[in-house]
Amino acid sequence: MIYGEKKVNEPIRWAMVGGGKGSQIGYIHRSSALRDFNFQLVAGAFDIDAERGRAFGEKLHVAPERCYPDYKTLFAEEAKRPDGIQAVSIATPNFTHFEIARAALNAGLHVYCEKPLCFTTEEARELEELVKKTGKIMFVSYGYSGxxxxxxxxxxxxxxxxxxxxxxxxxxxxxxxxxxxxxxxxxxxxxxxxxxxxxxxxxxxxxxxxxxxxxxxxxxxxxxxxxxxxxxxxxxxxxxxxxxxxxxxxxxxxxxxxxxxxxxxxxxxxxxxxxxxxxxxxxxxxxxxxxxxxxxxxxxxxxxxxxxxxxxxxxxxDDRIGGGHPEGLFESWSNLYARFAQAIDKCDKGEEIDFWYPDIHAGxxxxxxxxxxxxxxxxxxxxxxx
Incomplete structure (x- = not known):
């Protein structure tokens, strides 16, 4: 049974690429990640339109200077900060997943990526090798598995x-x-x-x-x-x-x-x-x-x-409320984001991950x-x- 206790010592500093206003999946990513206090949304490149993205980010209580025009600027600027992001979720169209995920892993970030992971097995294998090289967590958004x-x-x-x-x-x-x-x-x-x-x-x-x-x-x-x-x-x-x-x-x-x-x-x-x-x-x-x-x-x-x-x-x-009460998709995604946080925590501590989740192999x-x-x-x- 989940009672809302913390799964990690400190909330993971987290950002989003995509998921801005009008996104079909942006809200469920944020709601699920933030629900158990495992993550804190501190930055993002929320929209292909930089001004629209900044305005939206501010409405999410993200500081204006941390609402970036694109993912490259997001990763570069956050890397300069002592309180920079540790993880990122990619909620953009399919054709952008590979480049953004590769850049995120190379920036030393843990990644939660929408599916499909990329276009070709060759690209997917490249990301798999990058996960092995960097030692970071790559989580694929198969939302019903939670x-x-x-x-x-x-x-x-x-x-x-x-x-x-x-x-x-x-x-x-x-x-x-x-x-x-x-x-x-x-x-x-x-x-x-x-x-x-x-x-x-x-x-x-x-x-x-x-x-x-x-x-x-x-x-x-x-x-x-x-x-x-x-x-x-x-x-x-x-x-x-x-x-x-x-x-x-x-x-x-x-x-x-x-x-x-x-x-x-x-x-x-x-x-x-x-x-x-x-x-x-x-x-x-x-x-x-x-x-x-x-x-x-x-x-x-x-x-x-x-x-x-x-x-x-x-x-x-993973029960969040007693039997008889209906749980749904938001709970499923929340369970997956809870696993993402715990996987990050164990990874950063050098501990074995002893539970299943949609990882790079699934992608x-x-x-x-x-x-x-x-x-x-x-x-x-x-x-x-x-």
Whole structure:
């Protein structure tokens, strides 16, 4: 149970790149990081428009002289200060992640980066090597992995409650972009521009959330090969896709399916999974994150509730309020930022990090998965080795 006690001796001096006014994710980053007093927002380069960014930063109680026009100035000027930043969150469009993350690591900062981490596996490997060289923490923003029932699912699979895993069926298929909304939405327009979004749209935007959830729950299962079919039902989005189906084969004989889509008309969100084992299955829906269905063959179907005493202790460790009260996405992100702070603290002390979190390896995996999906789809949905 989380009671709000400090996880670190002193709040970590923290900055943001991006996340300014109008950002879809800026507020949840700040709210989640600041919630447990592990971080203190002291600086930022919040907007591509320097004046607008400074005005916004001041409204966040950031000193005007520490609201910088760009990330390069932010890192250089903060490095001169005895009270300069120790960590930074990158909440900018995809095409900027690699350069900003590389610059941040080279500046000696711990980094929390939006996904996908970058465009290519080569770039991701470069960041991975830089993390090893600098010894800093690289955290990737897979925001749904902080939900407590993901931890419960991980422990159930680990302890054999489902038996050997046979089928992993996942989808993130919403309908919000069933027409060309990008014509009137700048925040969507860059997502369908290959120069800014990279080699994929929905595969990188929503599909990577699922591939990380599967890794978080089943870390021992490795993808052997995959095949992918992708489409652009809104023609103007080509060569990027707005719908894709990926089939995966795992090294233990299991099969997996991920449906990534933004044209599932009528679906508000559509993110869910079902994991089938030889003895039982579990199912979870992001829109109902406090419940995990547990279905044992030959027994009545049941639904487990967040905060309940019958859950594994790892799944109740992040409770922020007693069972029965709903927790949601802000709590999930807060749990992840709490892990980010604790990872930074242990890293700086030279201590072993004894908990899981979406690290640089998770970022590399997401980029590689997108690349392999695109490779398969571009070769007439052929199977490709992973």
């Amino acid at each position: 939900h407590q029932m993901i931890e419960q699912a991980r422990r159930m699979i680990e302890r054999g409650d489902l038996g050997k895993i046979r089928i992993v069926n996942m989808q993130f298929a919403h309908g919000a972009h069933n027409v060309a909304v990008e014509k009137n939405s700048a925040s969507t327009a860059w997502r369908v521009d290959p120069k800014k979004a990279g080699p994929a749209y929905v595969l990188g935007d929503v599909g990577t959330h699922l591939i990380y959830l599967s890794e978080a729950m089943m870390p021992e299962m490795k993808i052997r090969r995959l095949m992918c079919s992708k489409q652009a039902f809104v023609e103007s989005r080509k060569p990027l896709e707005d719908n894709a189906m990926t089939i995966m084969e795992y090294d233990n004989g299991a099969v997996g399916y991920i449906w990534s889509s933004c044209v599932n008309a009528g679906s508000e969100f559509g993110a869910r999974f079902r994991i089938v084992g030889e003895k039982a299955s579990i199912a979870w829906d992001v829109e109902h994150p406090n419940q995990l269905a547990y279905e044992v063959q030959g027994q009545p179907q049941s639904v487990m509730q967040r905060g309940a005493g019958y859950l594994y202790p790892e799944a109740t460790a 590399v995996l997401g980029v590689k998965w997108v690349e392999k999906c695109v490779e398969s789809a571009d070769h007439d949905s052929a199977w490709v080795e992973y």
